[in-house]
Every structure is written in C-alpha cells, then in structure tokens.
Amino acid sequence: MSVLVNVEGVSQRFTPFLSIGERIAATFGSNVETRTVHAVDNVSLQIVRGEVLGLVGESGCGKSTLGRIITGILAPTEGCAMIENEPVMGRARSPIKTTTRVQMVFQDPFASLDPRMRIGDIVAEGPIAHGFVTKAGAGAYVSTWLAAVGLSADASDRYPHQFSGGQRQRIAIARALAMKPDVLVCDEPVASLDVSIQAQIINLFLQLRREFELTMLFISHDLGVVRHVSDRVAIMYLGRIVETGRTAEVYAAPKHPYTRALLDSVPKLVLEDDSLVTFRAIKGELPSPLSPPSGCHFHLRCPKAAARCLADVPRLAATGAERQAACHFPLEY
Amino acid sequence: MSADLLQVRDLATYFFTKGGVVKAVDGVSFDVGEGEVVGLVGESGSGKTVTGFSILGLVDPPGKVVAGSVKLQGKELVGADHADLRRLRGRRMAMVFQDPSTTLNPVLSIGTQMRLALQAHERISSTAARDRSIAVLTVVGIPDAGRRLDAYPHQFSGGMRQRVAIAIALLNRPALIVCDEPTTALDVSIQAQILTEMRSLARDFGTALIWISHDLATVSSIASRILVMYAGRLIEEGPTAAVLRAPRHPYTSGLLNSLPSNAIAGRDLVQIPGSTPSLLQLPRGCAFAPRCRNADDRCTVAPELVRSGLRALRCHHPMAAEVSA
Numbered sequence: 199m200s201v202l203v204n205v206e207g208v209s210q211r212f213t214p215f216l217s218i219g220e221r222i223a224a225t226f227g228s229n230v231e232t233r234t235v236h237a238v239d240n241v242s243l244q245i246v247r248g249e250v251l252g253l254v255g256e257s258g259c260g261k262s263t264l265g266r267i268i269t270g271i272l273a274p275t276e277g278c279a280m281i282e283n284e285p286v287m288g289r290a291r292s293p294i295k296t297t298t299r300v301q302m303v304f305q306d307p308f309a310s311l312d313p314r315m316r317i318g319d320i321v322a323e324g325p326i327a328h329g330f331v332t333k334a335g336a337g338a339y340v341s342t343w344l345a346a347v348g349l350s351a352d353a354s355d356r357y358p359h360q361f362s363g364g365q366r367q368r369i370a371i372a373r374a375l376a377m378k379p380d381v382l383v384c385d386e387p388v389a390s391l392d393v394s395i396q397a398q399i400i401n402l403f404l405q406l407r408r409e410f411e412l413t414m415l416f417i418s419h420d421l422g423v424v425r426h427v428s429d430r431v432a433i434m435y436l437g438r439i440v441e442t443g444r445t446a447e448v449y450a451a452p453k454h455p456y457t458r459a460l461l462d463s464v465p466k467l468v469l470e471d472d473s474l475v476t477f478r479a480i481k482g483e484l485p486s487p488l489s490p491p492s493g494c495h496f497h498l499r500c501p502k503a504a505a506r507c508l509a510d511v512p513r514l515a516a517t518g519a520e521r522q523a524a525c526h527f528p529l530e531y
Numbered sequence: 532m533s534a535d536l537l538q539v540r541d542l543a544t545y546f547f548t549k550g551g552v553v554k555a556v557d558g559v560s561f562d563v564g565e566g567e568v569v570g571l572v573g574e575s576g577s578g579k580t581v582t583g584f585s586i587l588g589l590v591d592p593p594g595k596v597v598a599g600s601v602k603l604q605g606k607e608l609v610g611a612d613h614a615d616l617r618r619l620r621g622r623r624m625a626m627v628f629q630d631p632s633t634t635l636n637p638v639l640s641i642g643t644q645m646r647l648a649l650q651a652h653e654r655i656s657s658t659a660a661r662d663r664s665i666a667v668l669t670v671v672g673i674p675d676a677g678r679r680l681d682a683y684p685h686q687f688s689g690g691m692r693q694r695v696a697i698a699i700a701l702l703n704r705p706a707l708i709v710c711d712e713p714t715t716a717l718d719v720s721i722q723a724q725i726l727t728e729m730r731s732l733a734r735d736f737g738t739a740l741i742w743i744s745h746d747l748a749t750v751s752s753i754a755s756r757i758l759v760m761y762a763g764r765l766i767e768e769g770p771t772a773a774v775l776r777a778p779r780h781p782y783t784s785g786l787l788n789s790l791p792s793n794a795i796a797g798r799d800l801v802q803i804p805g806s807t808p809s810l811l812q813l814p815r816g817c818a819f820a821p822r823c824r825n826a827d828d829r830c831t832v833a834p835e836l837v838r839s840g841l842r843a844l845r846c847h848h849p850m851a852a853e854v855s856a
Contacts, residue, residue: 422790484720
C-alpha cells in the first residue's frame with residue numbers, strides 16, 4: 199500500500215479584506231466584520247492508492263474547502279497537499295496549481311458546465327491545453343470518455359441545457375476523467391440528483407473505480423451514500439477532523455460522540471406500523487465558524503463534555519488499528 | 532380514522548407554456564383525516580409540490596387548476612374567490628416552504644411578520660400579538676424568544692429560520708399544514724430536531740400535516756400514510772410501513788432499491804434505468820412503462836388507480852404481494 203495523497207498540517211483561514219476606511223471604522227467600534235474564519239484547522243490526512251476516502255460533515259465544517267485545497271483550487275494558508283511528494287500547488291508568491299494528476303467533480307452540474315460550450319469542447323478543453331491529445335484527435339478521444347460514462351458520442355455536438363441533471367453529472371465526470379487523473383475529488387456529486395438518478399451515478403462511480411483503479415476523495419453530507427462508496431471515512435466538525443477509520447468500523451462503533459450523534463440523526467426507513475421512532479437529536483446548533491468554542495469545538499453539544507474539553511484541544515490519536523479519534527473521552531463499546 | 536378534513540378529488544393542474552400544456556398534476560384524489568400526517572413522495576417533476584400549491588390556491592399563471600375539487604372541512608376551495616382563500620390561508624391551512632431564507636421577509640423583524648400574520652385574521656393588540664408570538668416561538672424551540680422577536684431573518688441560522696417559518700404557520704392553529712420539503716435544505720442534525728418537533732407538535736395541536744418530500748426515510752419517520760406520485764399521478768398509496776415493507780408498484784420498489792442504505796456497501800445498487808419523462812412528452816399509457824421491467828403491451832393503456840382496503844395502486848403488473856408469515 200502506497201500513500202498517494204498526503205495532506206500535511208493544512209489550515210485555511212479566510213480574513214475579510216478591509217479598506218482603510220473600514221479598518222478605521224472597525225477601531226471605532228463599527229460592526230464591520232473583521233474576524234477570521236478558520237475554515238480548515240491543521241488537518242492532516244492520507245489517501246492510499248486505489249482507495250476511496252469519504253469526507254463527511256455538516257455545512258460549514260470545511261469539507262469542501264479541504265477538497266479544493268487537495269485539488270489545487272485554493273492555496274492553503276499553512277501546510278501542503280501533495281501527490282506522491284509532489285506538491286499540488288507551486289511555491290511561487292501567487293501560487294498556481296502545478297499538476298494535472300488531481301481533478302474535481304462539482305456538486306451542481308447546472309453550474310459547473312459552461313452553457314455556451316458544446317459538450318465535445320467542454321471535455322476536450324483540458325486535454326488539448328495540456329497536450330494529452332491533438333485537436334485533430336480530440337473527437338475520438340472525447341467519444342471514448344463519453345462512452346465510459348454511459349453517454350453516446352453524438353452528445354459531443356450538443357449543449358449542456360439539452361441534458362438532464364444526471365446526464366450533466368456524467369459529462370462533468372467525463373471531463374474530469376479525460377485529464378487522466380490519479381486522484382478524483384468529488385464534492386457532493388450526487389446531492390442535487392433525484393434518488394433514482396443518484397443510484398445510477400453511484401453505480402457509475404463504482405464501475406469507473408473498478409475500471410480505472412481510481413483513488414477518490416468523496417465529499418458528502420449523506421452518510422448513507424458515503425457508507426456505500428467509501429473504504430475509509432473521515433468525519434469533520436468545524437474545520438477539524440474528529441474521527442477516521444474504516445467505514446464499516448466507524449459506522450458500527452463510532453468513537454467520537456459527534457460521529458455517534460450524526461449517525462443517530464439520520465432518518466432510517468421505518469418499517470414498523472407504529473412509527474414512533476425517536477431520534478437522539480444532537481442538541482443545539484452548529485456554532486459559527488467565526489467564533490468557534492474553545493477547546494474541543496463540540497463541547498457545547500456533547501453529552502460527555504467535562505472541564506478538560508473546554509480548555510484542551512483534543513488531538514487526533516489512535517484508538518485502534520487504522521482508527522483515530524480526536525476526543526478526550528472516546529466512546530467505549 | 533377521524534372525520535375527513537381534506538378531500539381532494541380528481542385534481543388537475545396544468546401549466547400552459549409556449550412549449551405546450553404541462554400536466555403537472557393529472558387527476559389526483561386523496562383524503563386527509565384530522566390530525567393525520569400524510570407523506571407525499573416523488574422525484575422532481577412528479578407534481579408533489581404543485582399538488583400542495585393547488586390545495587392552498589397558490590398556483591400562478593401560466594398554471595391553472597383546470598379540474599377537480601379540493602374541500603377543506605366541507606368548503607370547496609377550487610374556484611373560491613381570492614378574499615375567501617385569504618381568510619382561510621394562515622387560519623385554517625398554512626404552508627411551510629422548502630427554503631426558509633426566501634420565504635421570510637428580509638426587511639421586517641420576526642416579531643412584525645408574526646404580528647401581521649395574526650392581525651390578518653383577527654383584531655388583536657400589538658402587545659397581545661407579541662405574547663402569542665413569544666409563546667409559539669418557544670414551542671418550536673427558539674431560545675430567548677422575547678429578545679429574538681426583534682431580530683431580522685438574516686440574524687438566524689437556517690434551522691432557526693425554518694423554526695420561525697413553522698412558528699408562523701402554527702400561529703393561528705390551522706387544521707392543516709402543507710410542508711413542502713421543510714428539512715431538505717437543513718443539516719442532518721437540525722433535520723432530526725425539526726422532525727421530532729413537528730411530530731409532537733402535530734400530535735399536541737391536532738394539526739394534520741401533508742409532508743411533501745423526495746426522501747423516503749424522512750417520510751417514513753413522520754407520516755402514518757404515504758402517497759407516491761410519478762409524472763403527475765398518484766401511483767401507490769397506503770399505510771407507510773406496509774408500503775415500504777412490500778411496495779406493489781415497480782416504481783416504489785425501484786426507489787427503495789435505489790437507496791444506498793438498503794444495499795450492501797460497495798455493491799452496485801439496483802437502479803431504475805432511464806430518467807423521469809418530460810411532462811410535455813409523456814409516454815402513452817403508463818408513464819413509468821419505458822423504465823419498468825414488468826412492462827408489456829398492456830401498459831400502453833393507462834392503468835386506473837385501484838383501491839383495496841387501505842392500499843391503492845395504479846399498475847397492470849404489480850410486484851408480488853407480501854407473503855403473510
């Protein structure tokens with residue numbers, strides 16, 4: 199097993215850009231937003247070649263930001279994302295992405311495809327720019343990739359609006375795969391699709407993974423989908439990874455109280471006639487990432503929180519083979 | 532079941548567009564009993580939201596309720612004049628929409644919006660309206676309601692905004708609330724809170740709910756009866772647990788098989804081939820036939836909705852009935 203993706207101590211802070219006037223106003227107590235958002239806070243993770251890592255969390259937890267850092271869309275404030283010791287980002291003063299080995303599939307196929315470009319041009323643009331294929335050979339190249347995602351070659355001449363949501367997501371996947379990436383980062387790729395179409399796209403991912411031996415980071419808030427497609431999961435809460443491990447083990451016996459609560463919150467199909475299921479709903483709201491709680495970010499909502507959780511940030515520590523949890527009082531079974 | 536609160540009969544809502552007539556809802560009939568929670572399930576374009584809008588008389592041109600009847604507590608709503616409908620909306624029936632960030636007025640404080648909702652239906656002083664609003668906000672789980680009343684929608688989180696929208700719907704204690712995907716835009720942990728609260732609110736207030744959703748799991752945890760829609764028609768109906776345990780319509784069965792939670796991790800899901808048909812070019816006969824593995828020549832003739840006991844089904848070739856143990 200060789201580590202393909204290596205993320206080391208990555209942090210991403212977003213500080214609002216203030217004009218001089220706004221800065222003066224802020225010193226005099228105007229309510230100009232000056233606080234910094236710690237979207238990702240010192241995250242390290244590895245993805246082994248051929249593995250699918252599921253990245254789970256609620257909105258605002260930083261999962262998409264982390265995905266964008268790994269893809270090289272965002273330059274992290276600290277730390278580095280690498281593919282086999284090759285940084286995804288160059289080290290210039292205004293860093294740009296220096297590799298084509300990682301590609302992304304976005305959530306909303308209605309926003310991620312240029313409405314004025316033909317499908318053939320959308321898929322061929324990257325490969326031509328990077329010299330994977332000549333302009334003359336692009337047509338055949340595009341057809342191969344369209345076939346791989348289950349679309350016919352005549353799709354090339356059509357525009358995105360002529361396709362349904364599921365078909366557009368197939369096009370987006372073909373565009374990513376046409377760059378022959380080692381790593382595919384998928385940011386909520388099925389969240390905007392209907393259930394029956396979602397199943398088709400999940401099956402496509404499973405099939406492509408077998409065919410091309412893809413390594414994937416699969417970002418989703420849907421615990422059911424993640425359980426189905428990923429070998430390993432990482433759970434994020436307010437910018438930090440709180441638990442990682444093999445999917446089946448984490449789902450069966452979560453160590454972090456947040457993971458437990460998240461799993462308990464998912465509505466399950468109720469097949470009994472008396473449908474009085476009780477959720478053990480997590481109390482409270484997600485705190486604002488502008489002013490996260492001290493110590494363990496989850497302590498406000500945690501049933502096991504103690505004095506120590508307010509002061510000390512728990513580190514991600516091994517709790518078993520291939521398992522880690524960032525909790526002072528991990529759950530025992 | 533208690534006396535019928537809502538009777539929908541042969542409801543048809545069409546949209547007259549440049550491209551042709553879109554039959555968004557095409558002959559839908561169902562009842563809702565007092566205090567009953569009914570789940571209305573379907574994928575996008577199935578007509579579930581338009582059904583909800585049609586009940587409240589919220590369909591705007593180019594859409595129109597072209598046929599059928601909707602009776603709330605015996606009063607016919609289809610064709611009722613606007614003033615009558617305005618008197619009923621908010622007081623007898625209310626709606627909670629999917630996206631709370633677009634349904635609340637951004638320039639009015641929550642307190643003002645709630646006062647206006649109350650004063651639309653009764654003469655009530657501002658102080659009394661304030662007290663009533665605080666009481667309802669507390670019921671839906673908004674802490675420190677007295678102070679939050681003066682806040683504006685943007686100062687609330689998504690989950691809190693949806694609670695406010697629910698509070699406004701509950702203000703006049705309506706007999707029926709139509710909830711259109713009220714938890715879809717929310718995180719799972721907040722969704723679980725709202726589901727739990729809505730269920731107990733419906734029970735405590737005796738309010739009937741029509742819970743519109745694409746998510747079978749959510750519906751199964753709140754609704755006692757389920758209605759499944761496909762391409763503008765009801766295709767299956769019955770007690771939630773019975774339908775989900777042994778679906779008779781191949782579409783319902785296919786939807787259940789599409790859920791990753793029902794499958795072995797890593798195995799291919801049993802998928803429904805193809806995609807939902809355009810409502811402008813519906814296939815002849817059964818709209819599901821082109822995607823259906825049971826389909827044959829008979830399916831070119833549209834099946835009728837056949838009722839037997841608590842269940843109803845629109846299919847020529849249903850899945851095998853549950854073998855009783």
